[in-house]
Amino acid sequence: MSDHHxxxxxxxxxxxxxxxxxxxxxxxxxxxxxxxxxMVDWQARREPSASRExxxxxxxxxxxxxxxxxxxxxxxxxxxx
Numbered sequence: 886m887s888d889h890h891x892x893x894x895x896x897x898x899x900x901x902x903x904x905x906x907x908x909x910x911x912x913x914x915x916x917x918x919x920x921x922x923x924m925v926d927w928q929a930r931r932e933p934s935a936s937r938e939x940x941x942x943x944x945x946x947x948x949x950x951x952x953x954x955x956x957x958x959x960x961x962x963x964x965x966x
Contacts, residue, residue, distance in 0.1 A: 893920060893953040903953070917957055924948070 891898050893907035893914060903914055906923070914920075924944045929935065935943075945963040948954040 892951055894924065895947070895951055907953075914953060917954065917959065920954075921945075921948070921959070 889898055889900070890896065891904040891907055892902045894904060896904045896906065898904045901912075903912075907915055907920060909915055915923075921944060924947070925937075925940050928940045928944055932940070932943075942963070945960055948957070949960050949963070954960050
């Protein structure tokens with residue numbers, strides 16, 4: 886098992902900074918809004934009873950722990966939770 890994790894979502898990766906789910910066809914990191922929506926959707930599948938507001942808050946909290954997003958304005962300006 887790899888000790889290296891995607892800097893965008895935290896998923897284990899063998900090499901590189903980002904996993905295949907977080908990059909476009911050219912290997913570039915997807916835009917914040919695209920990544921955010923996909924991560925909210927993933928969280929909704931894990932917690933189907935959670936509100937959209939809670940899913941977004943949880944996703945922003947998670948993104949704050951990741952190097953790719955910790956300095957993003959949307960992450961920095963999230964309400965303290």
